[in-house]
Amino acid sequence: MSAAFPLVPGVAVSSSAEIAQILANPGFGVYFTDHMAQADWTAEAGWQDSRIGPYEPFSLPPGGAVLHYAQEVFEGLKAYRRADGSVWLFRPELNARRLIRSAERMDLPALPEEAFLASVEGLVRADAAWVPERDEETLYLRPFIFASEAFLGVRSARQVVYAVVASPSGAYFASGFRPIDIWVTSSFSRAGAGGTGAAKCGGNYASGLLASKEAAAHGCGQVLFTDAAEHEWVEELGGMNVFFVTSDRRLLTPAVGNILEGITRQSVLELAPEFGLAPEARPISLTELKAAIWSRDITEAFACGTAAVITPIARFLFDDESAGAEAEAALAEPQGEMTQALRRRLVDIQWGRASDPGGWTRRVI
Numbered sequence: 271m272s273a274a275f276p277l278v279p280g281v282a283v284s285s286s287a288e289i290a291q292i293l294a295n296p297g298f299g300v301y302f303t304d305h306m307a308q309a310d311w312t313a314e315a316g317w318q319d320s321r322i323g324p325y326e327p328f329s330l331p332p333g334g335a336v337l338h339y340a341q342e343v344f345e346g347l348k349a350y351r352r353a354d355g356s357v358w359l360f361r362p363e364l365n366a367r368r369l370i371r372s373a374e375r376m377d378l379p380a381l382p383e384e385a386f387l388a389s390v391e392g393l394v395r396a397d398a399a400w401v402p403e404r405d406e407e408t409l410y411l412r413p414f415i416f417a418s419e420a421f422l423g424v425r426s427a428r429q430v431v432y433a434v435v436a437s438p439s440g441a442y443f444a445s446g447f448r449p450i451d452i453w454v455t456s457s458f459s460r461a462g463a464g465g466t467g468a469a470k471c472g473g474n475y476a477s478g479l480l481a482s483k484e485a486a487a488h489g490c491g492q493v494l495f496t497d498a499a500e501h502e503w504v505e506e507l508g509g510m511n512v513f514f515v516t517s518d519r520r521l522l523t524p525a526v527g528n529i530l531e532g533i534t535r536q537s538v539l540e541l542a543p544e545f546g547l548a549p550e551a552r553p554i555s556l557t558e559l560k561a562a563i564w565s566r567d568i569t570e571a572f573a574c575g576t577a578a579v580i581t582p583i584a585r586f587l588f589d590d591e592s593a594g595a596e597a598e599a600a601l602a603e604p605q606g607e608m609t610q611a612l613r614r615r616l617v618d619i620q621w622g623r624a625s626d627p628g629g630w631t632r633r634v635i
């Protein structure tokens with residue numbers, strides 16, 4: 271197919287007053303824009319009919335395979351409006367490549383990188399009026415691919431839909447940059463060896479919801495998953511990666527494997543040397559983590575991902591009744607200097623307020 275996503279003529283759009291009313295308090299993921307990008311795929315014809323059309327319900331038969339076997343993958347990225355009115359994306363090529371890897375794992379067709387970029391940029395241009403102007407607010411973009419074929423046999427679908435929807439968004443955590451507590455679950459796992467932990471697929475989230483509920487019941491903002499075999503090796507949070515800062519200036523994060531390789535994670539690892547931090551992506555055990563927090567060898571911890579950027583962590587609460595007072599590990603510096611410096615550097619690049627030596631940002635408008 272050609273990589274172009276032409277705008278379907280005649281799509282009805284919201285008035286500027288309607289958009290202004292929504293942008294006054296956008297929340298996160300609640301409102302959707304006037305348009306969506308879509309392309310359809312069949313095993314016979316490949317990708318076809320790519321376009322930017324109205325945001326409207328899909329016509330999906332009840333036998334549609336995604337509804338039964340969850341053959342689906344997605345992405346998440348943001349469009350940032352800068353002070354001069356221009357609109358930019360942050361490392362969208364990495365989202366395009368990750369969508370290809372996720373699709374391959376779920377045996378869905380890969381969407382070429384150029385088509386991904388054209389769809390996202392076309393949608394941002396069509397819905398330019400929806401890109402917020404206020405600081406820290408963005409247009410969140412959600413590309414996804416799902417099995418649309420009506421067929422109940424268990425095999426990979428021969429009809430698939432790719433779409434991108436857009437949602438104006440304020441801060442992901444209502445509490446802003448306030449530190450969150452993390453619930454370390456030992457009842458649930460997110461991923462196992464050979465599973466889908468490294469793919470951004472909806473099923474990973476569905477299987478994590480109960481653990482998130484358990485975390486919320488303990489007053490925690492996120493759940494931390496450990497490995498499925500031993501419940502000993504730190505993996506990641508419900509929908510974010512996790513980092514630790516040591517007193518001797520190392521920046522620790524779990525190695526890739528079962529975790530979702532975040533673009534924020536990768537960017538933080540690449541920025542670390544600017545702050546004199548030595549990045550270490552390696553296995554981290556709960557035993558090491560607890561001991562290092564108590565001894566103050568680990569002083570800061572934070573969660574990171576596109577939606578929440580960098581959010582500081584105050585405490586880890588452990589799902590271990592026998593541990594008594596040891597069931598909690600509080601960071602010495604819950605809003606530490608390094609967490610704040612990394613966050614500031616990252617958002618300054620994203621918003622064009624700082625130099626961008628890696629060429630991470632890409633102008634759309």
Ligand SMILES: *Cc1c(COP(=O)(O)O)cnc(C)c1O
Pocket residue numbers: 346470506507508509510511530531532533534535574575576577
């Ligand atoms: C999307 C996601 C992340 C963060 O990835 P970013 O590219 O930084 O947004 C981390 N963990 C999971 C499970 C995710 O789905």
